[in-house]
Amino acid sequence: MLDLIAPFFERLYDTTGLNFSPFYNSYDWGRLVEGMWVSVKLITAIIAVSLVIGVIGAGAQTSRLRIIRWMVSAYIEIFRNTPPIVQLLFFYFGLGAITPQVDMGGWYEPAIGSFGWAVIAIGIFGGSYNVEIFRSGIEAVPASTKEAAESLGFSGFKIFVYVTFPLALRICLPALTNNIVSLAKTSSLAYVIAVPEITYSLSGIWSDSVNVPEMMLLLFGYYIVLIAIIARIMTMIERKIALPGYGQ
């Protein structure tokens, strides 16, 4: 792969001075590929964590216990109204300092590394938005549908799993797409705790080869393609699970 494109980019550098070093230097190429791979892993993990938190939170929001409802709304308010970067630093440095160390056979490593903390912190941050999104979807399911399910003998939990949630998911999918896209962008914050994702590895390349504009171009291109892919996948899911005659 690299052998094919390397001559072109080397000539580009010689003739125009545009230094796309990852495309002819195998070391930089490795850093770019590694960065893209870590970034994709990070985004997938963050989205998964935030979705799980969103579903659990929205379920807890319907609880009969006042204290649980209050705790969920306090969680939402705190995480939505404080800077995500400070949350990330708080989790990584603050809580990371008091988590247990694991014996790696001679040296000690924290049980949760920077990648893990990035997933936890940004996932919790994104989850606070997802709770609201799922809740608005659940509220939009007509009460008559739930009553019909009840009259067919479904228990409360089964109504949620088989009736309310599938309908709510379809209702809140557009809002969910927005939040997932914004989470994918927020994942670049992991740079501050040195997770080797794309922003971090490209910043390593541009400080070695002093080719900031070219690497910036690459970075913008990467995110635009990534977000186009995510948006495409979400529209596909939306179309796939659409119920004829339900919703818009």
Add this chain to the structure above:
Amino acid sequence: MTPNWTVSRLTWRAPVLAAGLCVLATLAAMAQDGSTGRPSALATLITWMPFILKGFGLNLVMSVLAMALATVSGVILGFMQISPVTLIRLPAKLVTNLFRNSPWLVILFAIMFLVPFQITLPGGDKVMVPDWLKATFGFSLPVMANVSEILRGAVASIPSGQWESAESLAFTRGQTLRHIILPQCIRRMLPPWMNWYALLTLMTPMAAILGVNEALGNTQAAMEAAGSRPEFLIPFYLFLMTIFFVVIYPISICTRRLEKRFATGS
């Protein structure tokens, strides 16, 4: 669809939440206070509080300036997006989508590295551009794109019957926009606009990565100056979260209130 449990008034919840964060910070500080003789983490935090708050002032200045810049340029961009001339509309769409789909951090890096640190005025004088000003400019770009999109969305949400009836009354396009469409758009644009201000303020601590001395940068500097003991980390970061919360929470409550009022009003 209006959520019935969402808080839309400043009730006892806000102070309780803020106080809860503070108590948490205090507890964390006291729990980790091991040895005697050194000043406790809490005492250190109180000593450095004015320094952090001074940094927070810069955060607020940056957010207000960036928002003003973003509003003006975003409104211009939004008008370009709804222009009937393709040659104006397409570049505006491109710029909007570029900045809407890129992470804040990437835009911030781009501005910090690609804008020269000093510019030559037409008179020949060289002026240094301070870092915080560049960061402000960097923060305003994504918000600009989103303000532009808010304007486009608001104009598109006005029923087309209004355009047609204005046309039948012999209004020109400019007159229709000025007297009929925009007055209705402003009330629809206000809540999302305020939302973006809150989000912008929450993003300003990112400037610390690039060496701007705002709240986060000052907090880290304060921790270092006080001896960078691990027990500082939790109380200092919690304090930082609390001051942001105290400023942003009223704004987001106000936004929700407006949203609710406009939703029932229209």
